Ligand SMILES: [Zn+2]
């Protein structure tokens with residue numbers, strides 16, 4: 001909880017220093033509003049826990065993809081969406097490239113000119129201003145500050161609150177024990193929104209057990225590979241190195257999205 005509040009405060013503080021910040025708060029957005037960050041049931045969460053990845057990362061990836069699918073359509077066809085996009089200075093670098101992957105060259109060419117025109121207009125005012133280099137750097141949305149970053153921030157916080165509720169039940173704890181747990185970033189967030197010390201202890205012990213299991217699987221993988229005994233590898237050992245990376249730093253798709 002404190003993490004989110006602090007980062008929200010940091011964002012607000014940064015925004016006041018942004019010389020180009022002329023748009024009002026852009027979240028919730030008019031377009032893309034259909035992607036709700038909160039709708040989930042206990043059944044959804046229990047099912048999500050069966051993933052070998054981090055369930056919170058997976059939920060964020062789904063929300064991002066749903067958002068891009070809607071946004072690329074609106075950006076190409078709705079003048080208001082292109083105007084908002086220009087006011088917000090587009091997306092951060094990661095989300096710009098992810099949006100491009102969802103868009104056609106035609107859609108991108110329809111949606112981006114307003115942003116480029118705005119930047120061109122701002123650029124012409126710069127020669128008379130101090131600290132031009134810093135202003136130009138602010139033409140690029142920083143990680144954690146674009147519309148998609150904000151959406152994902154809402155998703156991960158709400159999802160974490162759902163998980164905190166889930167582990168309060170015996171069934172939820174059982175599902176958690178059978179799961180692979182969360183990446184460290186999302187484990188930290190879940191602990192921050194969990195109030196009960198017994199729940200926190202449970203989460204910590206389970207995470208420690210999972211890390212140890214991954215470590216043992218990786219050692220077995222390395223040993224059997226070196227001894228040319230690859231035929232003796234089981235699936236947990238074969239994939240342990242990838243799972244370990246996800247659980248250390250989160251899903252690759254989300255890497256670089258946050259400060
Ligand atoms: Zn995660």
Ligand SMILES: [Zn+2]
Nearest residue numbers: 092095146149
């Ligand atoms: Zn972003």
